[in-house]
């Protein structure tokens with residue numbers, strides 16, 4: 001029998017839920033609000049789709065492995081050099097490639113318990129031990145505890161800013177103070193998947209691509225604010241040395257021609273981005289007001305989602321199921337290590353109203 005390595009045998013990989021169409025049919029749902037994956041419910045950026053469609057005619061040819069056009073546009077937008085930009089099949093792919101590029105046997109990853117679940121999955125898949133410290137009482141990264149926990153085996157520290165799934169933000173001042181405390185040989189991975197939302201929500205949100213530290217690597221994505229999650233395209237910004245290493249290990253023709261083209265269109269789609277971000281900021285504040293009125297305990301967010309703290313896993317399960325019966329799909333956070341919490345993506349105005357109506361109806365069903 002073929003031996004499966006222990007780290008893979010024991011790996012709890014991403015478990016998709018029941019297909020939505022099946023649930024809609026089961027409950028006979030007339031209206032739905034899909035608010036469980038932090039996607040952009042406005043649909044894809046139209047400019048991204050325009051570029052993608054044109055690129056399809058060249059699908060018989062291998063795409064540009066150096067991804068020069070897209071990397072050039074990302075570099076220009078972020079005022080860095082093309083050599084400071086890598087692209088991949090989503091930021092998740094770039095994160096996974098960090099292990100191949102930088103980790104040697106025995107190197108460890110440090111992060112907080114209660115962050116983006118893929119981090120633990122990809123680390124285990126790459127036989128990398130993850131050390132964690134708890135989040136703070138306000139569900140943020142505990143930067144002091146992380147800095148103290150660094151030891152000789154720590155190769156990299158992962159921060160999600162804002163943090164998925166809690167929405168908490170590390171400010172510019174906190175980020176700079178933290179980076180200064182970390183030895184220069186330790187990589188600091190700052191995952192800014194929700195960057196475009198965060199800059200609109202807080203003037204204190206740091207743009208780490210503007211830093212010039214040799215050990216900081218910023219990950220961003222086109223999956224969220226640009227609305228092309230299915231296309232799979234993300235990017236990293238870092239020192240030329242680190243980007244060179246990352247580009248060496250990516251699959252030769254990753255990302256595909258259509259993904260590169262969609263990214264090229266998306267990054268120029270200022271109108272779409274503005275509309276998305278304005279809707280999010282407006283609707284997030286609407287959620288705050290209504291959740292407060294309804295008496296739900298929520299965590300202020302700097303992303304396109306808001307997390308409710310319901311105090312116990314039983315309440316989470318009840319609310320999740322009751323919302324689903326009313327056509328509202330949200331995320332339980334057991335796999336993220338926060339079984340007493342539930343995450344709601346900010347959707348279109350009508351979806352958010354459907355969600356809040358359902359939350360109002362369900363409040364009395366949750367044990368106090």
Ligand SMILES: Cc1ncc(COP(=O)(O)O)c(C=O)c1O
Nearest residue numbers: 090091092116164193221223234
């Ligand atoms: C913090 C964080 N990083 C990365 C991703 C995934 O990004 P991508 O679609 O580019 O792989 C997500 C998606 O939910 C996320 O929340």
